[in-house]
Amino acid sequence: xxxxxxxxxxxxxxxxxxxxxxxxxxxxxxxxxxxxxxxxxxxxxxxxxxxxxxxxxxxxxxxxxxxxxxxxxxxxxxxxxxxxxxxxxxxxxxxxxxxxxxxxxxxxxxxxxxxxxxxxxxxxxxxxxxxxxxxxxxxxxxxxxxxxxxxxxxxxxxxxxxxxxxxxxxxxxxxxxxxxxxxxxxxxxxxxxxxxxxxxxxxxxxxxxxxxxxxxxxxxxxxxxxxxxxxxxxxxxxxxxxxxxxxxxxxxxxxxxxxxxxxxxxxxxxxxxxxxxxxxxxxxxxxxxxxxxxxxxxxxxxxxxxxxxxxxxxxxxxxxxxxxxxxxxxxxxxxxxxxxxxxxxxxxxxxxxxxxxxxxxxxxxxxxxxxxxxxxxxxxxxxxxxxxxxxxxxxxxxxxxxxxxxxxxxxxxxxxxxxxxxxxxxxxxxxxxxxxxxxxxxxxxxxxxxxxxxxxxxxxxxxxxxxxxxxxxxxxxxxxxxxxxxxxxxxxxxxxxxxxxxxxxxxxxxxxxxxxxxxxxxxxxxxxxxxxxxxxxxxxxxxxxxxxxxx
Amino acid sequence: xxxxxxxxxxxxxxxxxxxxxxxxxxxxxxxxxxxxxxxxxxxxxxxxxxxxxxxxxxxxxxxxxxxxxxxxxxxxxxxxxxxxxxxxxxxxxxxxxxxxxxxxxxxxxxxxxxxxxxxxxxxxxxxxxxxxxxxxxxxxxxxxxxxxxxxxxxxxxxxxxxxxxxxxxxxxxxxxxxxxxxxxxxxxxxxxxxxxxxxxxxxxxxxxxxxxxxxxxxxxxxxxxxxxxxxxxxxxxxxxxxxxxxxxxxxxxxxxxxxxxxxxxxxxxxxxxxxxxxxxxxxxxxxxxxxxxxxxxxxxxxxxx
Numbered sequence: 001x002x003x004x005x006x007x008x009x010x011x012x013x014x015x016x017x018x019x020x021x022x023x024x025x026x027x028x029x030x031x032x033x034x035x036x037x038x039x040x041x042x043x044x045x046x047x048x049x050x051x052x053x054x055x056x057x058x059x060x061x062x063x064x065x066x067x068x069x070x071x072x073x074x075x076x077x078x079x080x081x082x083x084x085x086x087x088x089x090x091x092x093x094x095x096x097x098x099x100x101x102x103x104x105x106x107x108x109x110x111x112x113x114x115x116x117x118x119x120x121x122x123x124x125x126x127x128x129x130x131x132x133x134x135x136x137x138x139x140x141x142x143x144x145x146x147x148x149x150x151x152x153x154x155x156x157x158x159x160x161x162x163x164x165x166x167x168x169x170x171x172x173x174x175x176x177x178x179x180x181x182x183x184x185x186x187x188x189x190x191x192x193x194x195x196x197x198x199x200x201x202x203x204x205x206x207x208x209x210x211x212x213x214x215x216x217x218x219x220x221x222x223x224x225x226x227x228x229x230x231x232x233x234x235x236x237x238x239x240x241x242x243x244x245x246x247x248x249x250x251x252x253x254x255x256x257x258x259x260x261x262x263x264x265x266x267x268x269x270x271x272x273x274x275x276x277x278x279x280x281x282x283x284x285x286x287x288x289x290x291x292x293x294x295x296x297x298x299x300x301x302x303x304x305x306x307x308x309x310x311x312x313x314x315x316x317x318x319x320x321x322x323x324x325x326x327x328x329x330x331x332x333x334x335x336x337x338x339x340x341x342x343x344x345x346x347x348x349x350x351x352x353x354x355x356x357x358x359x360x361x362x363x364x365x366x367x368x369x370x371x372x373x374x375x376x377x378x379x380x381x382x383x384x385x386x387x388x389x390x391x392x393x394x395x396x397x398x399x400x401x402x403x404x405x406x407x408x409x410x411x412x413x414x415x416x417x418x419x420x421x422x423x424x425x426x427x428x429x430x431x432x433x434x435x436x437x438x439x440x441x442x443x444x445x446x447x448x449x450x451x452x453x454x455x456x457x458x459x460x461x462x463x464x465x466x467x468x469x470x471x472x473x474x475x476x477x478x479x480x481x482x483x484x485x486x487x488x489x490x491x492x493x494x495x496x497x498x499x500x501x502x503x504x505x506x507x508x509x510x511x512x513x514x515x516x517x518x519x520x521x522x523x524x525x526x527x528x529x530x531x532x533x534x535x536x537x538x539x540x541x542x543x544x545x546x547x548x549x550x551x
Numbered sequence: 552x553x554x555x556x557x558x559x560x561x562x563x564x565x566x567x568x569x570x571x572x573x574x575x576x577x578x579x580x581x582x583x584x585x586x587x588x589x590x591x592x593x594x595x596x597x598x599x600x601x602x603x604x605x606x607x608x609x610x611x612x613x614x615x616x617x618x619x620x621x622x623x624x625x626x627x628x629x630x631x632x633x634x635x636x637x638x639x640x641x642x643x644x645x646x647x648x649x650x651x652x653x654x655x656x657x658x659x660x661x662x663x664x665x666x667x668x669x670x671x672x673x674x675x676x677x678x679x680x681x682x683x684x685x686x687x688x689x690x691x692x693x694x695x696x697x698x699x700x701x702x703x704x705x706x707x708x709x710x711x712x713x714x715x716x717x718x719x720x721x722x723x724x725x726x727x728x729x730x731x732x733x734x735x736x737x738x739x740x741x742x743x744x745x746x747x748x749x750x751x752x753x754x755x756x757x758x759x760x761x762x763x764x765x766x767x768x769x770x771x772x773x774x775x776x777x778x779x780x781x782x783x784x785x786x787x788x789x790x791x792x793x794x795x796x797x798x799x800x801x802x803x804x805x806x807x808x809x810x811x812x813x814x815x816x817x818x819x820x821x822x823x824x825x826x827x828x829x830x831x832x833x834x835x836x837x838x839x840x841x842x843x844x845x846x847x848x849x850x851x852x853x854x855x856x
Contacts (some may be wrong), residue, residue: 061757086766094763106754111776111851124764154854172762251646 007034008179008212009058011098014072016053016062023069027053029236031072037179040206040213040540042223042244044259045233046464047435051216054233055182059099060089082455095125095178098173101126102185104165108157113142114168115153121175140171144201162327163194167201175204181206183215187222191326191491192533199225218464220259224248224539232256245541258466282485283338284317288347290333290509306342307333309509315453320479320486322500322517324532325491330509331489335457338487339373340364351453372446376458378438382430388416388441389426402449415444419474436467443474447482455487460495464548472499493532497521505529553848556856557841564837568830572623575829576616576822584608585632606632619826627822628830633816638823641811642831649719649801649808650835653793655697655724656731661786664736665775668743673770675748683740690737699730699803716805725806731797735789743787746778753777779850787843791836 014031017024028050035041045051056062057069074081076092101107109117117139119402122128125436128136134153141149144167146160157165163448166186173181184200187195206213213329216224223230226336227244232255240253242413251257290308308330310424312455315321325331336342338357349356351367359367377380384390392415393408403411413423419440430438439459446454456475476499478484488500497518503520505513514527586602602684603609606753622629667687671680691734706726707715714723750756766816798810805811809828816824847854 059761061760090763090765092763093761099760099761101754103754107758109759109773109777110756110853112773120764121762124768158853169758172758296735525596 005036007036008077009214010075010199011054011058012073012075014054014057014074015070016072017068017070018055019066019068022208023354027067027236028057030192031233031236031238032239033231035180035212035214035412037212038206040215040226040228041456042227042230043214043216043233044218044220044223044230045216045279046218046259046466046530048235049233051233052184055099055184055214055216058182059093059097060084062381062475075297090124093265094169094178095176096178098176098178099183099184100166100169100173100186104169104186104189108165109168113154113156118168118172118175121172125176127176130260132279137171140175141168144168144171144174145197146171162190163198166198170198170201174209174211177209178211180212181215183213185217186215186218188219192493193326195222202226210469220248220465225543226540228540232259244539248539260320270454275545280317281314282317282319282352284350285314285334285338285346286312286350287343288312288334288337290330291345292340297479306509308337311347311506311509311511313504313511315485315487318483319502320500322486322503323487323489323506324491324496324503325506326491326532328508331506332457333457333509335373335487335489338455339371340368354482365399369395369402370451370518371406371453371455372449373449373500374439374442374446374454374459376461378435378442380431381442382438382445384430386457387427387429388412391430392445392448394415394427395445400450406498409542411448415447416448418478419444433494434467435463436471439463439471440474443471443478447478447493451484453485453487455489458491459488461490461492468495475499505532553845553856556844558843560841561837564833568837571829571833572826573616575826576619577612579817579822579825580612580615582817584821590630605697615663629844631816631824632821633819633824638821638827639830641824642812642827645807645809645828646831646835648806649797649810650796652724652727652731652797652801652806654788655726657735657786657790658672658737660726660739660789661782663732664739665743665782669742669747669770669775671740672747672751672774674742679746683744687737687740687744690733691741691855692737693733695730695733696799696803698733699726699800702730702790703803708709716803718806723804727797727800727806730760730800730804731793735793737787738789739782739786742782743778745800746781747774750774750778764786776850780847783850787839791839794834794835794839801822804855 003148011034012032014028015026016028016033018027028072031050031054033041043051043054051060053067056074057067057072059076062069069082072082076097079087081092082257086137108114114471115134115137118140119129119133122133122136127445128132128495137148138153141153146152146164146167152160158166159393160168162285169393181202187198187200190198195493202213202215203226205211213226215223217226224244230240230242230244230247232240232247234255240251240256242249245423247256248260251260260400279533288308288311291304291306294303294305311330313321322333333342337344338356340359344357347357351371354363354367356367376485386394389409389412392412396403396405396408396411409426416423416425420439421440421444425433425437425441425510430441433441442459443454454475459475460471463471479486488496488498490496493503493505500517503515504511505520505526507528513520513529515525521533522528524533572832584603585606586599590598590602600609607615610618617630628637630636631638631641633718664687666770667683671677671683674680703715703726706713713726714720717723719744747770755777756769757775757776764772766795795810797806797808798814800806801808801811802814809832813828814826815821816828844856848856
């Protein structure tokens with residue numbers, strides 16, 4: 001749907017500073033945009049680009065201080081938002097402008113039922129109470145696709161799945177049919193197939209109510225799927241704005257071009273690598289299973305949850321195996337068992353001739369040296385009180401035979417340079433780095449013990465797209481130079497295309513498909529693999545041209 | 552589920568109570584021979600032996616201990632040397648006095664601390680916040696015996712407004728309650744303030760603002776409810792401290808509670824009463840802890856036992 005009529009919200013010359021201990025940091029710099037009823041405006045940018053701050057100010061959600069709105073005007077349907085007092089603002093929030101957020105679990109109050117939290121929207125705006133509101137809430141939950149809404153209305157947020165929680169947030173936001181819905185990274189925390197459903201729901205609701213949708217995202221594919229118009233933000237400024245199709249097909253600004261280039265493309269696979277020593281098997285996993293006993297009642301039969309169900313695969317020396325699946329598919333459970341962080345229910349894993357699961361004491365210690373792990377959240381997996389030097393050299397304190405102490409300093413610097421950091425970074429602490437840099441430190445730490453196999457569990461999932469590509473590039477480079485093998489676990493199928501030699505697709509604890517990367521992308525055999533590949537959203541302009549809607 | 556949980560907890564508690572009673576049994580007997588206190592200084596050796604025989608003190612220690620355990624099984628907790636009646640009756644008579652004092656002091660502290668802490672957290676750095684911080688710090692760190700004695704000097708001896716000690720009228724309550732409240736109030740204000748500040752910074756508070764809710768409802772409805780868990784933990788701990796016998800306060804104000812009874816009995820080597828007071832307070836503390844756990848379930852739907 002194209003923009004109709006005059007803008008309902010116009011923002012002009014918005015500049016926001018954040019006061020930190022030293023100088024104020026400019027988060028948003030002279031940003032202007034507008035949105036019309038029925039239109040979808042996508043604000044595209046990576047973390048720290050100021051996109052959430054711009055929309056947060058619209059709803060008065062930025063705390064001042066430390067925030068400081070230096071200048072700018074907001075005209076909403078003839079009202080200047082900057083002139084509103086607390087009560088005037090309250091009148092608009094929830095009734096005429098509503099918002100949904102990235103992480104619905106954190107944005108829902110854990111101690112109240114979802115029904116109560118949705119009902120609060122009606123109560124805050126004197127739009128009814130009691131039984132009548134309850135009926136409306138049930139109707140809303142049904143509309144956003146929550147099954148058994150009459151019962152589920154009394155459930156707490158933690159009793160819903162991630163996708164359902166976002167549906168609950170949406171129900172809350174559309175309760176009073178707002179003129180504008182601001183969606184701040186609404187699908188970033190969700191699996192790809194769930195993401196497609198949520199985007200469909202938002203589109204349908206927009207058609208029904210004619211609301212304007214402002215969507216913030218860092219994901220180019222989501223942006224393409226939703227946008228009528230796009231503005232691209234970088235470092236607090238708008239670097240490009242225009243109709244979605246134009247921006248994607250003819251990006252003008254260098255930053256936009258770089259973002260679009262960072263998208264995994266079908267043609268862009270590296271020149272085929274000389275296959276590793278394919279005939280030497282480094283790791284062979286046989287019939288690996290992990291079952292969890294579920295709590296059962298006194299008389300009901302014992303039930304169990306099969307997190308990993310009879311999985312077998314092998315990794316050759318120098319090879320990269322991608323394990324792909326959505327949350328709950330069991331891919332991280334495999335990683336944790338291979339590292340002996342969790343014990344398997346049954347199965348064997350032969351690493352260099354020895355069964356990993358029977359190792360104990362000194363033998364287990366020696367094995368741990370040879371297999372390392374890189375986690376999704378590098379900040380959470382590093383001790384915040386240790387500096388980079390101690391973080392990287394810790395393996396040498398544990399495995400005394402790797403390196404004599406006098407050489408530690410030189411080797412730390414060597415490793416930092418190997419992963420693209422500098423010698424002076426050794427004295428800093430983890431919080432002084434960006435997400436991508438922290439992941440480089442995590443990789444340097446993994447390399448410190450001179451491993452043969454590195455298990456990467458969603459190692460780039462928390463990073464911005466352009467950074468993702470850099471980190472994967474680094475891993476590929478190290479593979480070449482050091483002859484490493486990788487198990488690369490991700491929910492993002494396109495991302496492994498350029499990196500993995502072979503891919504294992506997992507669903508509900510089982511391997512549903514295994515193939516060489518190119519063959520898998522060219523002719524996916526299993527329905528689930530096809531679903532994952534198709535879950536990549538189609539651009540809106542294409543969908544409107546062909547007038548075909550995916551089911 | 553829930554009953555099973557309480558049962559398991561009770562079982563563990565019984566084990567620890569038995570351990571505690573064993574320890575107390577031997578420790579009290581290290582304080583010396585009661586006959587030295589209960590008989591005249593110049594009493595004859597025969598008289599001392601007769602006293603010991605009468606009270607079972609002539610037996611070897613381990614025989615006395617097994618005798619004690621056997622009596623426990625038939626709910627015989629021994630006899631008070633001083634009052635010549637069942638030791639457990641003596642303890643149970645004193646306990647309600649302590650309980651009343653503890654309940655009043657804790658209820659007032661909790662309510663007041665939640666109000667002050669929440670208002671301070673709503674505007675951190677404001678004048679109110681700074682005054683509340685100063686008062687709570689002073690409350691938490693002032694020694695209670697000092698405040699008690701100064702209070703008696705000023706309000707009872709000097710101004711003659713309040714009685715120095717004892718029970719009876721409502722006036723007798725004022726000073727003991729106030730002194731007992733100081734520390735819990737001071738600590739709780741700081742806990743409430745801290746957890747409220749982090750609760751107010753939570754994402755779900757943003758959602759509430761985006762819904763257009765009133766600020767007062769956000770603070771007391773959404774933020775406070777989520778900050779109560781740590782408050783309950785600390786308040787429970789402080790409550791067990793008070794039940795355990797507000798020894799100093801009860802002694803200074805002559806309050807006939809279990810803390811005062813315990814001190815008196817220890818000084819007079821009234822072993823059976825010491826053991827009974829320990830038993831009564833241990834059971835009370837067990838009940839408080841169970842109540843706290845059940846309160847958790849009520850406060851946070853994510854907690855299940």
